[in-house]
Each structure stands twice: as structure tokens, then as C-alpha cells.
Amino acid sequence: MSGFLLLRPAWLLALIPVLTLAVFALRRNRRGAWTAVTDPALIPVLLQLGWLRNSAGNRVMLLPFIAAGVTALALSGPAVPQAGRTELRALDPLVLMLDLSPSVVSEARNLSDLQAAAAGLISAAAGRPVGMMLYTADAWLASAPTTDSDTLLSLIGVLDRETAPIAGSRPDIALAMARDLFSTADGEGHSLPGGVDLVLVTDGGGSGPRATEEAARLAHDGARVWGLALTPAAAAPAQDAAGLAAIARAGGGESYAFADISGLSTAITRARSAKLAREDVAGAGMRDLGPWLLVLALACLFPLFLRWR
Template sequence: MTELVLLRPWWLAALPFLLALALWQWRRGPAAGGWERVMPPAMFAAMRALGHLQASAHSRGRAALAAAALLCLGLCGPAVPRADAPLLAGSGAILIALDMSPSVAESPALADAQAAAAAVLAAAEGRPVGLLLYAGEAYEVAAPTSDPATLESQIAVLARDIMPGNGSRPASALALARRMLQASPDADLVLISDGGGVDDATRAEAGRLAGDGVRLSVLALAGAAGGTSDSAALGTLGSVAAPARAPEPVLRRLSRGGALNPDPALANLTFRDLGPLLAALAGIPLLGLFRRRA
């Protein structure tokens, strides 16, 4: 079935007011130029039966309300996806923050981390991708680039002795990511970690990223040395989280190319707006307002 979307749904808020106005008009009854307030009911009914009093104002009010309702429905922008819509690459950068603490680097989880990072590169679909590594401290490996081939070789050579220190401080990684993405609107950060070191400082940095408009996704590693992935701690950081061995939810989010904040100027390229056609129907009840009367 064809998917129907509303491009400007806030216009629907006007419909309850129009409905209230229609109910008030219905309860008020047909007007007759004020004669209904001064004439006895029996005389008023007789004069109306003889055709001397017309309820044209009431019918004109109904026509105006019907036209206003059609205009509101048209302005809310009912639309269907265009079959010939162009495929646009997202403009926001993607940054991969890879946990290289000893619990990951010295365990089979490292291979899962490399595979997950490679999957993120494949899902970028033209978006710039950058890379940072962290253990006790965070280090920028590559600023976001539109050539992911340069990152593929760097991810492939990751090893246990590549980081200069021990420990695990994801808070430092999120702080560095926030600085790297300051100039990139509509950006995504993908944290690949076993959950070690997640604390209040990490959650505070995640809140700052969200405040800057950066979407944080998490890929949780299992089988890390010294224990399993702390998925509960990782789940408190990002709005989307998934196991590193099943990253499809995160990859789907990235491949939408920033669809959570769509550019209104591109709506006409993606959807066929039926609003103008629906708004044009408002002319039918309005035509009755221009009818000449004797």
C-alpha cells in the first residue's frame, strides 16, 4: 500500500477550531438579518415559509467553513513517496570511536570491533567518516574524510600494542568526538566498546553531544577479556544500541543519511505533495459565495 505522509502536520491543529466554530453555528441556527430576535416565532416561521426571509448567511457560513477545512488539509501537505526520487548522499559526518582498552585489544573482541567498524564504513554511502581510538586517553586517528579506503587500512592493522596506555575512559573519547564534530551539522558518532569505564562523566559527555545535535549510536562488544560486555551501561549512552555482531539497527540509522533531521527544501524531491490539489478543491464551496441573487 502507498505510504501517505504529512509534510506540514501542524496545520491539522486548526481543524478543532473550525469544528468548534461549526458546532457553534449549528447550535445558533440560521440567521435572518436580525429579524429572528424581534419577531414572534409564529410570524417569523410564516415569513420564512412565504420566502420573505432567507437563511443565505447560514449557507454562506457553511461554505466558508468547508473551504477553510479543505485549505487546512491541503496546507498540512499530504504526500506520497516519489518513485523517481533521486538518491542523495547524506552530508553529515560519521565518527567512529573505537575502544582499544586492554579488555578489547587483548581479546577476540578486537576482531568484532574491526568488523563492526568496517560495516560502518560500508553503510556511510558517501558521508565523510572519521576515526578515533581510546583507552586511558583518546586519540584522533583521522578527521572525517569522504575516502573511506584510507580508514580501511588503518582499521585492519589495529593490534594489542597500538595504544600507549592502559585503562578505559570513554568520557575522553566522547569529549574528543564533540570537538571533532563541532563544524559538522547533522553528525553521527558510533561508539564501539565493551562498556568498560562508563561512568557519570561519560553520561555527562553523552548529554553534551546530544545537546550539540550529534546522534550517538552504540555497538556493544562481547567476549572481552576479563568479562562480558556491559550492555546495560552502554544502553544509557546512545539512543540506538546493538550488539557489534548484529549491527543492523545502527547501520540502518546511518544509511538514512540524517533522515531524523530532513531538509525541508528537499521534500519536493522525495515526496509528491498532494496538498495543492486538495487546497484547490476549496474553490468549489467558495464559488457559491459569488452567486448573484435577485
């Protein structure tokens, strides 16, 4: 389940003492404390009379520890996104930053890969608004964030080598423009609840210290920068893939190969969900399953109130 997360994961540490005490109690009381001072020949008779615990009694003895473990899991806040809740999705868009530099658009295969990657990321957005930027030696906002996927797919379908008026590859300019467009208005580093995700779909051309610095600034503002690496053209420098990975790391994300679009989409969803869990608005978009686990913990305690022969 891609949206599953723990709202309060620190509570999982409580499982360590619970498990330790359960193992200690089980070893100490396999047949009751009386076995240490009872003649072994009498033990079968005492078991038959019910004066010593049998294996069923040992299982019952573990129920409080099982209940305590389930309670710790409940307090950790396992949660899933609430179906039909779109309020938080609208707050933090996914922005595709498409590289239209000559090393990409001059080869039909790379241009097709770029279009396919953008279409795949839009499909995986699951109702989250998606914006689109284009860049070469300059950057342009091709589409403001929208949930109208048909419009975005139409824009992607007409991209070609004539789309950008100038040549070059400056991801640093594109990232700086994205920071101006999608940062919070107060300028104090306050980020949106889930954080904006920006995906550089590129062969890595133009990667360098400036782009890395811009990615770090975006991360400081609460955004995350990801990379989707197209296969470099023959004329592209070999170090470009490493440069794209450095940009993504500085931006709080990761870089993925074109063949792993699904892995990138899953990583984006998990990172956004984890950030939402740390915000005050987490309960507005997530369903906490902890109360249901508490019902299971109570069910584990019920047999303790039965009379065992």
C-alpha cells in the same frame, strides 16, 4: 525506504476530522435524505428513475473527503532524499569511536567483531564522510572525516593489540575530544544541519557518569551518540552493557547489539533525516512529494464534474 520522512507531520492531524465527517456523511446519506420520508415500497421505483442515490452515488459522495485526506497527506510533506545531492552529507560526518582497550583487543573474536562493525558502518554511510577515533586510557584521531572508504578500511585492517600505546578504557576522554573536534566553532550551541553522529564500538568498558555527562554535552551541541555493543570479555564487568546504553540515551541515540549493525545504520539515517527536516536547509537535500499528491487530490475531484444518471 530508509530516507523517507514527513517535513510537516502535524498536518496528519487533519485526517481525524476528515475521516469523522466522511463516516457521518456516509451513514446519513446511504440513499439520500428522502428515504426518511418516503414509503419503502416506492424506493425501488425511485432508484430506477434515478431520483435517489444508488451505491455508485454514495461512492461519488465520498470523493471530496478522499481529496481532503490526500491534501492533508500532501501538506504533511512526504519527502525522500534527492538523488545525487551530497552538499548536506558533507556538513555532518559519521565518527566511529573504536575501543582498543585490553578487554577488546586481547580476544581475537572481539577484535574481529570490532573491525567488522566498523567496516559495516562505513559501507552503510552511503557517501557521508566518516571519521575514525581510537581510544583506550587516552584518545586519538586516526582519520579526519573522509569519503575515501578504502583508506578507512585499510586503517581498520591493521588494528591489533599493539596499536594503542597505553592500556585502559576511557570513553569519557574520547567523547570530550570528539566535542572539541566536531562541535561548531561559535560555541553557542548552534549545530550542523543534520548533526554529527558518533558511534562507540565497544564492549562497554569504562562506562560511567563521566562518559554519560560528556554524551549529554554532545547532544546539547546537536550531535548524537550511539553505541554498538561487542560481546564483553570474561574479565569485563557485567554492568558495562547497561552503562553503554545509558551513554547512548544521554547522547540522544540508542545502543545496539553487534548482531544488529543494520538496525543501527537505519536508526542513524532516520535520526539525521528527521533533524534535517526541522532545519531551514531541508528543501536543499529532500524532494517534497506533496505537489504530486495534490495532483492525485484533483483527480479525485474530477468525477464530481461528470453527470451521473
